[in-house]
Amino acid sequence: MTVPTPSQREPLPAAGPPWWLVVGPGFAALIGLFLLTVIYRFDGSSALQVELDMSSRSLLLSGLVAYLGAAAIAFPAGLLLGARFPTSVTVAALFPMLLGVVLVAFVPHSGLFLVGRVVTGLGAGAAIGVTAAVIRRLRSGRGAATGAAAGVGVLALAIAPFLGGLLSDALSFRLVYVVAALFVVLALVVTGVVGLVALTKKPPVRPMPYPPQA
Template sequence: MTAPASGSVDAVAGHGSRDVAFPVWVLAGPTLAAWLGASLLTITVGPQWTSMRLDMQLSALAVVWVFLAYLLPALATAAVGFLVGGRWPTALVLPGISLLVLGALLTTFSPGGALLLVARAVTGLGAGLAWGVTAALVRQQPAGRNRTSWAIITGTVLALVVGPLFGALVSMAMSWRLPLLAAVPVAGVAFLAAAVSGIALLVSGDAGNRAR
């Protein structure tokens, strides 16, 4: 029988199991994606939403559906990311970031309310995966968990505030579509960070150890 990797917590009769903690740098990609997802959640609030509503001729109450179309799928995939992301973070967060990009692009070029709702749901699916994976990785940190948690929570709160502020400023100066388009390069950086960390884990053999 192969001995468990150092620092792992193996299954104990009836008590389940937890994975070995990943290095803290593995959090870079998922965390950036989680912050981006938080900013995209609230970016449709305030003057940004007014510009979107007038451009697509939506009712004032449509903001509720636009918000829920994002939040409900995000909560569902966040649960999946939290339950599975501690074992296969890269395999979950890369598709999640891809969904963030697809959703942002669909939202940017939405001609009306129907496609806007679909776009927000797609974006929410990606954001939820990033949130869940990030939470799962933080939970597994053997040291400095509280500091890491507070840093991520602080960044998330800032992202929730910065999203609508940035959207409002750019919307008033140019177009409501540009802030959403600006999410694409940020997601690209998160994708690159997550992919590089995943490759590093494979090369070092850490990913294989955690899958046993």
């Protein structure tokens, strides 16, 4: 009596992304969260609001609501595409962030300020979406990564008005965005390096099927 042999082995389960793949989009998302609240300060009107002669309502609509609206539009794209192409989507998100930050840094009036905030918000929303997508696909340490990302994000939101106020009082609010632009460039470099490392990692070799037997 001949014992049948399996024609092939069970396929290996798909491996989740390594934890360090979160670094690039996470860094970009952190910058985006920082830029969300940096336009405010805790002890009165911000230097940006005074220099651009904006009312509190204008700052709220142009600086905060427009930013959040643009981020909400871009977030689903980052969440869906970032699961498969985290590096490419993060790089694509960082370029509008850089453009928006530069616009705000050299903005002559409140009209261009609105454009700069919308463009920056689009990039920030996409980066946050990629970060969420990568963390969701982690096979181990997902809870720790979620907690760390949430904690650092809340810290960025809270500390941005304080740091932004210090730099604005010392020099100008424009310096805040020049420094932010440098950090966006750094995030581009970090994301590119992480992406190259990910490309060099070989996927696990699947077992070859058994040869058919007569």
